[in-house]
Amino acid sequence: MSYITNITGFILQGSIITLKLYAVTIIFSIPLGVVCALGKISKSKGIKVLLELYTWIFRGTPLLLQLFFTYYGLPIFGIKLTQFQAASLTFIFNYGAYFTEIFRGGIESIDKGQYEAAKALGLNYRQTMMKIILPQALKRVLPPTSNEAITLIKDTALVAAIGMGDILRAAKEVLTRDFKITSFVVAGVIYLLLTSVVVIFFKKLEKKYSVYE
Amino acid sequence: MDIRQENRVKGNQKASDADIHMIQVKHISKNFENLKVLKDISLEVKKGEVISIIGPSGSGKSTLLRCLNHLEKIDKGIIEIEGKPIVSYQNGKKINISESDIRTRCKKIGMVFQSFNLFPHKTVLENIIEAPMVVNKIEKEKAIKIAKSLLDKVGLSDKRDVYPTQISGGQKQRVAIARALAMNPDIMLFDEPTSALDPELVGEVLKVMKDLVKDEMTMIVVTHEMAFAKEVSDRVIFMNEGKIIEQAYPEKLFANPEHPRIKTFLEKMI
Numbered sequence A: 001m002s003y004i005t006n007i008t009g010f011i012l013q014g015s016i017i018t019l020k021l022y023a024v025t026i027i028f029s030i031p032l033g034v035v036c037a038l039g040k041i042s043k044s045k046g047i048k049v050l051l052e053l054y055t056w057i058f059r060g061t062p063l064l065l066q067l068f069f070t071y072y073g074l075p076i077f078g079i080k081l082t083q084f085q086a087a088s089l090t091f092i093f094n095y096g097a098y099f100t101e102i103f104r105g106g107i108e109s110i111d112k113g114q115y116e117a118a119k120a121l122g123l124n125y126r127q128t129m130m131k132i133i134l135p136q137a138l139k140r141v142l143p144p145t146s147n148e149a150i151t152l153i154k155d156t157a158l159v160a161a162i163g164m165g166d167i168l169r170a171a172k173e174v175l176t177r178d179f180k181i182t183s184f185v186v187a188g189v190i191y192l193l194l195t196s197v198v199v200i201f202f203k204k205l206e207k208k209y210s211v212y213e
Numbered sequence B: 001m002d003i004r005q006e007n008r009v010k011g012n013q014k015a016s017d018a019d020i021h022m023i024q025v026k027h028i029s030k031n032f033e034n035l036k037v038l039k040d041i042s043l044e045v046k047k048g049e050v051i052s053i054i055g056p057s058g059s060g061k062s063t064l065l066r067c068l069n070h071l072e073k074i075d076k077g078i079i080e081i082e083g084k085p086i087v088s089y090q091n092g093k094k095i096n097i098s099e100s101d102i103r104t105r106c107k108k109i110g111m112v113f114q115s116f117n118l119f120p121h122k123t124v125l126e127n128i129i130e131a132p133m134v135v136n137k138i139e140k141e142k143a144i145k146i147a148k149s150l151l152d153k154v155g156l157s158d159k160r161d162v163y164p165t166q167i168s169g170g171q172k173q174r175v176a177i178a179r180a181l182a183m184n185p186d187i188m189l190f191d192e193p194t195s196a197l198d199p200e201l202v203g204e205v206l207k208v209m210k211d212l213v214k215d216e217m218t219m220i221v222v223t224h225e226m227a228f229a230k231e232v233s234d235r236v237i238f239m240n241e242g243k244i245i246e247q248a249y250p251e252k253l254f255a256n257p258e259h260p261r262i263k264t265f266l267e268k269m270i
Helices: A002-040 A045-060 A063-077 A083-108 A112-120 A125-162 A167-178 A182-212 B003-016 B061-068 B099-106 B124-134 B140-153 B169-181 B199-214 B226-232 B250-255 B260-269
Strands: B021-032 B035-046 B050-054 B076-081 B084-090 B109-112 B187-191 B218-222 B235-240 B243-248
Touching: A002 A045, A002 A083, A002 A125, A002 A167, A002 A182, A045 A083, A063 A083, A063 A125, A083 A125, A112 A125, A112 B109, A125 A167, A125 A182, A125 B124, A167 A182, B021 B061, B021 B218, B035 B061, B035 B076, B035 B218, B035 B243, B050 B061, B050 B226, B061 B076, B061 B187, B061 B218, B084 B099, B109 B169, B124 B140, B124 B169, B140 B169, B169 B187, B169 B199, B199 B218, B199 B226, B226 B250, B235 B250, B235 B260, B243 B250, B243 B260
Parallel strands: B050 B218, B050 B235, B109 B187, B187 B218
Antiparallel strands: B021 B035, B021 B076, B076 B084, B235 B243
């Protein structure tokens, strides 16, 4: 038992990196997704093409490859990033691309009559988006956003590949030291707990927004 | 005296201030791709006038109405609201009018849609106070006060805190009318306001609209409710294939239309 407590403490230290990366990614990629989604439905052809390219590349290549590129590739162009910076940047842009498509779909699913009613009442584009369209879209994108939020927790394990000490790497270190599988079980339980928190959070949110339907 | 007779009396008075044109439409045309939906339409609406637009589906009635508050763009002609253009083509060239000018001029116009288009994420009261607060920057307390009196007017004071999904179609449309009135419009447009309703719910909406007629609101109503058009309109416009083929006093148009197309249409309606 004391063995488990010991290694759990060690692995939990790794979770600090995981949680930090998770928070940074969520905080920046969601607004990035909203802005890019609005850009994608805008009238500007240039912006649309640019964003199309963005989501095409980031959704079309492996996250691990993107991570390698940012950490090992960018220094060739004179951009040297720390592990955490490289990981954060990659995750923000990768998840931003998925959120862009999720939010675009959510916004486009709102009935055209809502825009017309808002326009007939004198609301301008910004007011229509902020007060009428986005609040309704938010509710519709909760389930897919929740999926992404769960996947992100597990994807953070990829940072072990550029040598960061996250949960998975800590567990692996214990394994190579002790030749016991216990550390992986502990890591699994920690991931499960983290994802459960996210699941419960989104369930609450969905409940809150279910009042009007 | 029924509304129609009152209207006649009002109509005579209206003739005296005939120079006030709430809406003036000059030779407008509109195409969807290759389909000509509006062909050289001209129309004047005086203050306090109630106009019904009738005609077969696809005749361009709704499109005409939607052009009046800039929900649809025209390809030719001029539309003026209270003397100021919201869209204008001269010699085939579009005259530039700023978005904010268009919005300011269209703010005089309230619109009620066939499908209500209430904001589902807002309660009945919130639906009504949203635009006055966001667009006109009215304080919340004041907006609520206005909303309460409007809910009273449409007979829905007890529904102020429920969401649109929890009320019937007739109630939704009454809320939509109150929401439009909250912006204090000079003109109200109704785009088939009762077409999506169960027959038994039509009456409550028409009653609210009749109250507006009594308040001398300038109204343009696209409708299939012939009895209503006959009862409240100062003028009935018959549209067919993108053109106004006749406009007249309801008695004349319904009893003795000049155009044979109208006769066949009315026969089918009855």
